[in-house]
Structure formats: structure tokens, C-alpha cells
Amino acid sequence: MTQQLSFPKDKINIVLFEGIHDTAVENFRRFGYTSVTRLPHALQGDELSDMLSTAHMVGVRSRTKLTKEVLEAAPKLMGIGCFCIGTNQVDLTVAAKRGIAVFNAPHSNTRSVAELVIAESVMLYRGLADKSAAAHAGQWKKTAAKSHELRGRTIGIVGYGHIGSQVSILAEAFGMTVVYHDIMPKLPMGNARQLGSLDEVLAVSDIVTFHVPQAASTKNLMSAERIAQMKPGAMLINASRGNVVDIDALRAALEDGRVGGAAIDVFPTEPKSNDEPFETPLRGLPNVVLTPHIGGSTLEAQQNIGVEVSTKLIHYSDLGSTIGTVNFPELSLPPHEGMHRLLHVHENRPGVLMEINRVVSATETNIAAQYLQTTAEVGYVVMDINHQHTDQLLESLRQVKGTLRARVLY
Numbered sequence: 001m002t003q004q005l006s007f008p009k010d011k012i013n014i015v016l017f018e019g020i021h022d023t024a025v026e027n028f029r030r031f032g033y034t035s036v037t038r039l040p041h042a043l044q045g046d047e048l049s050d051m052l053s054t055a056h057m058v059g060v061r062s063r064t065k066l067t068k069e070v071l072e073a074a075p076k077l078m079g080i081g082c083f084c085i086g087t088n089q090v091d092l093t094v095a096a097k098r099g100i101a102v103f104n105a106p107h108s109n110t111r112s113v114a115e116l117v118i119a120e121s122v123m124l125y126r127g128l129a130d131k132s133a134a135a136h137a138g139q140w141k142k143t144a145a146k147s148h149e150l151r152g153r154t155i156g157i158v159g160y161g162h163i164g165s166q167v168s169i170l171a172e173a174f175g176m177t178v179v180y181h182d183i184m185p186k187l188p189m190g191n192a193r194q195l196g197s198l199d200e201v202l203a204v205s206d207i208v209t210f211h212v213p214q215a216a217s218t219k220n221l222m223s224a225e226r227i228a229q230m231k232p233g234a235m236l237i238n239a240s241r242g243n244v245v246d247i248d249a250l251r252a253a254l255e256d257g258r259v260g261g262a263a264i265d266v267f268p269t270e271p272k273s274n275d276e277p278f279e280t281p282l283r284g285l286p287n288v289v290l291t292p293h294i295g296g297s298t299l300e301a302q303q304n305i306g307v308e309v310s311t312k313l314i315h316y317s318d319l320g321s322t323i324g325t326v327n328f329p330e331l332s333l334p335p336h337e338g339m340h341r342l343l344h345v346h347e348n349r350p351g352v353l354m355e356i357n358r359v360v361s362a363t364e365t366n367i368a369a370q371y372l373q374t375t376a377e378v379g380y381v382v383m384d385i386n387h388q389h390t391d392q393l394l395e396s397l398r399q400v401k402g403t404l405r406a407r408v409l410y
Contacts, residue, residue, distance in 0.1 A: 006390075006408045010034045012317065013076075015051055016059040018042050020083045023306035024059060031314045041273065049073035057313050059083050062293070063272055066090040071098055078405070079316050081309040082326075084296065085109065086241070088214050092327040096378045099345040099405030101328045103312040107162050108304035109296030113239055114166035116295050117209050118174065120263035121150055124207070124235045127261075129289050151175035156205030158198060158221075159212035159240065160186040167209060168192045179204060202229045209237040210244050224249035233260040239295040242266040251281045254288065261287035265295045320382045320409050322373075329373030329380040339368050339384035341409040342394065347402040348379045356381060359396045363387055378404070 009032040016024060016038045028036050042063035043051055052058060052074040059081040060066065066080060068091050080090055082104040095102050123129055125148045134141045155171045157164045157180040168178045168189045178192035181201045188194060195201050198221075202208060208230060212218045222236070222245040230236070236259055238245050247268060253259040264282060270293060271278050282288050296305070315321040320343045321332040328345075335341070346352045353372055360367060365387035372381050387393055390408045397406045 006410055009317075012056045013037070013054050014057045014059070014313075015039070015055045016083075017064045018061040018083075020059050020061065021302040021306035023303045024081075024083065024310040025306075027307055027310040028314065031318070033314070033317075044272075052077060057081065057317065059309065059313075060089060062086060062089055064089060066095070068094045071095060071100065079103070079313050081313050083302075083305050083309045086214065087326050093377070096327040096375070097347075097404065101316055101322050101325045103309055103316070103324050104326055105305040105308045108308045109298070109301035110162045110166050112298040112301040113163045113211075113295040114170055116265065116291075117167050117237055117239055117263075118170045120237055120289050120291075121155070121171075121207050121209075121235070123289055124237075124261040124263060124287060125150060125153070127287055130286050149175075153177070153206040154179060154204055155207045155209065156180065156201035157192075158182075158201060158208065158210045160188075160192075160194070161211060163239075164209075164211040165189050167211070198226070199229055202226065202234075203231060205231060205234055207235045207237060210240045212240050212244060214241040214243065219243045220246045222246060222250070224252070227253045227259065230259060232258060235259070235261045235263070237263045239263075239265040242268045242270065247281050251285065254282075254285050261289075263289040263291070265291045266293055318409075322380060327375075328378060329375050331371050331373040331380055331382055333369055333371045333382045333384065336368050336384045339386060340390050341382065341384050342390065342397065343405075343407050343409055344381040344383075344397055344400075344403065345405040346379045346381070346400065347404065348374045348377055349402050352379055352400060352402050353381065355400045356383075356397060359400065360385065360387075360393065362396075363389070363393055365393065 012033055012035060014028060014033055014036045019040045025036050025038055049070055054076060055074060056076050057079040061084050071094050077100050080100060080102045085106055087102060087104050090102055092102055127146055131141050151174060154177040157167055160180040160182040171178050172190045179195050179201055180192055181195055181198045186194060224246060227249050250262060254262060267280055282290060312324045320341060322328045323330050323332050344356060365385045368384040370383040394406060394408050
């Protein structure tokens, strides 16, 4: 990009929490963003608000909670990067109403999560966690009892998106039969088969693994009633969201042998830091693998996420591109040499674009290109113009009824 940004890059303050990978910092600096603060931990309360009071962009993982109150204390904030899959740590509606675009990394850690699921499948069917614990305690439990191969088993995948389909490929390579359930028709990988309902998947699967988003429809998706529908002795794996499985019901099913084992990576309540104790009803149960929300925690995944999310924020800051946002209209306008670019975020109400064009026309400005996209709540306009007196035009655009944010990009 050859245009001079109206707001110098070295003046744009970026704050990264929770030890976001160095690749993000390197990527920002490579594109000229040198004012980057990187913290190894999450903040909350007044400390968080104070840190964000002068921030233009912020990067978080899962522990930093960007609530309505926090966002209202960040008047300069224009972009949020969730360096993970989930975005439930951000009040997306409030962010949109304040003209703040939110980006995430829905694909970069898919392989890491999929490999964990396959590894846990092997651990459960070989009882490796219990055998390892016994060996550490000085006990020699050499036996083939209750140890099985994955080959020939049926794995049921609930949620056949990017992670679920990766699990499907790996499972088939192990010689497993793959069935899956998704609320939408999905093209199967390999010989996998989509079944008509979750109940059908539960009835035939030796392993059931969940890869669904956090939503009202997935809360306690695996209730006591659903767990009772599982094939007797089947294994349950959850590396999706902590509230998908009724943990108390799962414990009861493990204790009475209805469920043969479980591997859980996400929990309804998780410690806010590594220094806090971890509590769950599943502690101490045999053939239960508990991991501290590490499905995407590999160096490869964190490197990829660092590049993916920082690049989205850079494209938003440099070009106004919102491709990959989760709370904004997705829009990308190619740059036009010699033109000035204006961005306008507004409430999605009738007549806003007409009023924007009226304001522009009144200054006898030529519009070289103009894109508009909307969601149910927010409209986003990017336009390239030839007008030199952009400050006056910008002030007029800010007076358009329904305007949330307007700025001259370059």
C-alpha cells in the first residue's frame, strides 16, 4: 500500500494479553505497527480498563473478558482480535454498536484439536492414563484386559465443521468407521456418513466427540437423558465448550459403568490462572483423562493463530477490510491509487446510505468506488473519493443520523 495513513501506524496502540505468540508482534512490526504492548497474563477490573483506555486495538485469548463496562472504558478501541476460536469472552453486540470489529481464528488450531481427540481415543481404549499413573506409583499392571485397538471401532462426531472433519480424516486413517451429526447437511470426508439425528449417532458410536459452538442450543446438549442413550461402555470426548456436557450426569454414568471412559478438555468453570486450584466432579475417576483446555495449545497452532488474527487486524487498520469479522458486515474494497478512503459505521436503518451520498455530493466530490454491507444491526460503508478536504467532509458524515463511527483511513 502506497497511501499515507491519516493516523500514523506508530501512534496506533496495540495491547496483547495472555502471552499471545511472538508471531503476532513480529507481524505487526513488519507492517509498521511498533507501539505494541504484550502481557503474559490476563487482566480484569480497573487494571484492564486502565490498560485499554488508550488502546486502538487489543488481542485476547479466553481469560480476558471484554464486557460492556470494559468496552465503554475504551473510547479509542477500533478492533479486537480473539487469538483463539471462541469469541464468547467479548460482548459482540456492544462492540458492534461502538463500531469495534472483532476477529478470531476459526481454522488455525483445527489440526491440533483433532490430533488431541485421536490421542485421547487411544488413551481411553488402552487405559493409558490409569496404567501410567500406576507405573508412577510403582505398580506393574501389564495386562491386555480392557485394552482395545481403535481399528474397527465407530467414532461419532457431533459438529462436522473444520475440526470435526479433520477428526474424521484421522479416524478413518486409523481404520475406524466414521458417522457424524450436524444441524446442516455437510459433505463427508472419505467414507464418513452423516446420520439424521444425534440420537442415531449416540446409539451406534463407540466414541462420541463434540465439536460444536457455545450457544443456547448446545448448553447441556449431553444431558443425563442423552448420556443414557449412548452405546453401553462407549467413550465420551469433549474438546468444544465447557457447558456442552452435564458433568454431574457424566460422573454418575462413569461410576455405574454406562460410560466406559471420558476425556474432557473444557469445563463449565475453569481457573482464571494457572495458580488457582482446579475443581471438577470428574477428578479421581478411573479411565478419565482431564486436560486444562489445551486442545489448541500447540506451538504450531499458536504461531498460526498469531499470524492469522494479527493479519486480519492489520488489513482492517490499513484497508478497512472486515473479512473474517464475527460481529460486523464483511467487506473488502481494493485500494485505488491517488484516492482518499473513508470508513463509515452506522446503525442499520433506512436512508443512511442516501444521506451519506447526499453529504458527499454537496461537496462536489467524485466517488471512485463505494461498498456497503449490513448485518441486522450495523451497516458499514467503505468509499474512495478524490476530495482533498476530507476533514470537513468527515465532520459532516459524523453528523449523519445513526452514525456510530466515521474516519478517514488515508
